[in-house]
Amino acid sequence: MRESLLQLSQNELRSLAGAFRTGRISSPCSAPALTRYVSERVADQVAAAIEEMAKIGYSSAGISYALDLVADCRGNISKLDDAIQLVMSGPQLAGSERRDTAVVVSDLFRNAQENVLIAGYAIYQGRRLFDELARRMDELPKLDVRMFLDISRKPGDTSMSGEIVRRFTERFQYEEWPHNSRTPQVFYDSRGLDLDWTERASMHAKCIVVDGHRVFISSANFTEAAQERNVEIGVLFESVAAATRISRFFSALADSGQFRRAL
Numbered sequence: 001m002r003e004s005l006l007q008l009s010q011n012e013l014r015s016l017a018g019a020f021r022t023g024r025i026s027s028p029c030s031a032p033a034l035t036r037y038v039s040e041r042v043a044d045q046v047a048a049a050i051e052e053m054a055k056i057g058y059s060s061a062g063i064s065y066a067l068d069l070v071a072d073c074r075g076n077i078s079k080l081d082d083a084i085q086l087v088m089s090g091p092q093l094a095g096s097e098r099r100d101t102a103v104v105v106s107d108l109f110r111n112a113q114e115n116v117l118i119a120g121y122a123i124y125q126g127r128r129l130f131d132e133l134a135r136r137m138d139e140l141p142k143l144d145v146r147m148f149l150d151i152s153r154k155p156g157d158t159s160m161s162g163e164i165v166r167r168f169t170e171r172f173q174y175e176e177w178p179h180n181s182r183t184p185q186v187f188y189d190s191r192g193l194d195l196d197w198t199e200r201a202s203m204h205a206k207c208i209v210v211d212g213h214r215v216f217i218s219s220a221n222f223t224e225a226a227q228e229r230n231v232e233i234g235v236l237f238e239s240v241a242a243a244t245r246i247s248r249f250f251s252a253l254a255d256s257g258q259f260r261r262a263l
Contacts, residue, residue, distance in 0.1 A: 008070075014067075021061065025037075031047045089232045101218060108208055108216060113211050115143065115212065116143070116209070116210050117147075117210075119148045120149055120222045121202065121203060121205075122223055124224065127178050128224065134182070137182045147187070148188070149262075150203040151188035151192055151193065169262050186263035187250075187262065188203065189203045207246065219234060
């Protein structure tokens with residue numbers, strides 16, 4: 001029965017709460033009496049839910065308070081839905097909502113003003129993907145860009161850890177980053193290079209935080225296929241609290257020495 005209250009709109013909940021608060025309606029109440037405030041389709045179930053509340057001791061004021069509380073929750077859910085943008089990449093199908101990951105990422109880079117944090121697992125054909133960011137870094141010399149990337153030991157590779165990092169940074173600078181542009185700070189999880197494979201860990205997070213308030217969390221790697229062709233899903237939203245927590249998390253990893261500077 002209680003589920004019927006969750007089917008009501010915020011306006012219906014407010015209207016019904018006001019009716020109980022002012023005494024225009026009280027328990028026991030009939031479905032016909034409720035149709036002034038809620039849809040006739042759910043009036044019977046709502047009447048039963050209110051009777052259930054009355055039986056366990058809710059007064060009219062208590063019922064009004066409970067209905068207002070549900071309305072507040074409904075309003076917060078609506079705000080959350082409005083604040084979060086789904087970014088869904090994949091084949092174009094009739095009637096489907098689709099927004100390319102690459103377009104969202106380029107827009108984030110293009111409008112950065114102060115700082116950009118990037119966490120990613122795989123990078124391939126990055127020169128094209130990071131072109132907008134490199135251009136923005138050249139336009140704004142004070143723009144601080146930090147990248148937390150996966151540098152890992154491949155199966156059978158017994159090279160010194162420093163050699164693996166050197167090879168990665170060389171490839172990053174000459175193949176994955178736009179030429180003649182200022183390079184970002186690059187960090188990596190040192191555990192990815194452990195000779196004991198049972199101790200290795202991957203930097204598998206994929207997110208972007210821009211200017212301390214814009215956050216993009218996605219399944220997509222920084223590869224041309226992931227950004228433009230693969231089926232990927234992400235969320236884009238604005239939240240100072242979330243941006244701050246993510247930034248602090250990665251800063252703590254770097255400050256602790258768990259993540260080391262490659263560039």
